[in-house]
Amino acid sequence: MPFSSFFRTALVLGLLSAIGPFAIDMYLPALPAIGTALQADVGAVQWSLTAFFLALGVGQLAYGPVSDRVGRRAPLLFGLGLFIAASIGCAVATDVRLLVALRFVQGLGAAAGTVIPRAVVRDLHTGTEAARLMSLLMLVFSVSPLLAPLVGSGVIALAGWRGVFWAVALAALAGIALVRRALPETLPAAQRSSGQGSLGRALRAYGVLLRDRHYLGLVAIGGCCMAGFFVYLAGSPFVLIDHYGLSPVLYSLAFSVNSAAFFVSAQFTARLGRRFGLAQVVRVAVTGAGAVMVLLLAYFASGGERLAVLLVLYFCASALMGLVIPTTTVLALEAHGAIAGTASALMGTLQMLIGTGAMAVAGHFASGRPLPMVVGMAAGALTGVALTWLTLGPRGMARAAQAAR
Template structure:
């Protein structure tokens, strides 16, 4: 039984990680790209913005398509597009072409972000789904730990263009995995939707489902806190606290390991206490820890050890929240699992991007603005968790959407 879970988690996790790898491996190359293409910093950063935009919005397309035609065809298309766009990026001779190709690359990567979660829902519900989702996230979460190091090594050996050749090879490996190791989980009898009207009605159904939206936003607020930390921590930990880049990478990895390690207990805890209770208690615990961290800095504290220790604990609780609310959000939308997964992914990424932008307006290199942003996200998640999961679940809406 464990080997079956591990095999599926490895396949789905690797497919999900291709897009983040194309972000994390790419970050060390930004200065070299600017020098090579004679581009200003803003133009080079636009290549990253274009990728984030397309990988977020692209999920809205792949979800309904996978509900209508099955999970594997859109994976083939997305990975194929990603491969071709990656090769184009490796051959680009000006930054404007690179921006366009990065947008196309993100559209391809969006398939690997939206569809694996729908496959989890096709195969399992309840604690079993939480267990598989946690294993998938274990593989997926290795990306922010290993990808920057791998990117630096590739750049040192081949230059920045080698990064795009490397992710193209990874996408080809993903295509082989889809072909040889992944069975179609969406049978013809289960397929729904198709026309633009049906797709819009499906999204309208989900947006009207307060329980689904509450769960999605709990995860989105948790991710927003992480996005704020992702954007602010290099300046706070390196410039303010004086860590070297290597020490910063190790410190960042500790929080990722806390998240990954705790996530592996979601299946067992979900069976023992129930998924709704687990999500509610874990979100509350994370909020309490972040409130303590905020109070410490508001009181004038400024020790790195306190920041790292409390955020390590908060990250562990978030490792219990995110896979659990993802499973619960898809639980009653099996007929629209692809569409529901896509909307969840898009909203979470957009909320994270908005949170980064808002906190960025107040960022000054000091810890307090970053900690305020992280705490606001966590405490808002607590309120939503109790509002969404604290009472009786209303009767679910009709799932199927027909023209």
């Protein structure tokens, strides 16, 4: 594929993937204001975030097999339409329970933009070329955590928190135009699974994946990275704004800088993978991130309180995790090209459930102070280290090779 076409594909897929996260990241600076406006406590407002993540995970289970059967474009267009309708509902909601329900529906729509672009990458490439395309996709995708909190702060200042939902509805409408004009179908009709007995076929495909220990290990490694990030995502608005006194704009800048570390480092995955091997990249990056999080936990457990330490050390951990997510994604999908949509869906669902579960558990211990949040982040990182050496250590790689044969 020529570079211009390669980059154009990454641009389209990255922008489509960013629409759902944009609805999260623009929303973060508004959490305290939503609680005040709807007379809801912190826990109730956080449920509007949790509901979105749950739907984002569960919805992928449907989109993956459907996209393997009917192609990639149609379910993507459906999901974007559902996202728009739910976003408009959120914009006019007057009760926190209704907002939570509509956020769930919004997450179901956003799931299409999460699972299908990964399947498109597998349709087009494998190996280091897939890692290269996935990294470029993530570079484009990075506009969400880098710009969305800042854009959200600006929208909130001009139009209040409801303006955030009108803005993401317009973004999804632009996404529909992008799909129709710039994303050709990547799964030819001859390669699609038959519609006859589609439910049974989907269940069999999921059965194949759930018996693949190597696939599940790689999915869980990525899920542990996401778990630490989800804990930070849910806790950081209250820790940084309420505890440390940052304004919504300064919070958005701090969030964006840490996100930049993740997405910039992701651009080195293909180059490092060609030189050292993708599995070695994952081993080193996960171990390094775990070591950094141990340092961060030790600092706050010993009574430290400096915000700079939190931001600098998490910046380092984010950079290392940026080498993990695209690499584990490529490795997990490598052997499942015939059911790439289903494999991508199960991956997204399991990782989203791992992250959401971690966020829910951490929420029970949240106090608005840094230590409980850091404990949750470190727990995710250290679990990822253990899973990496079980999955990609000598014994794990030998089992995977034997299963492949």
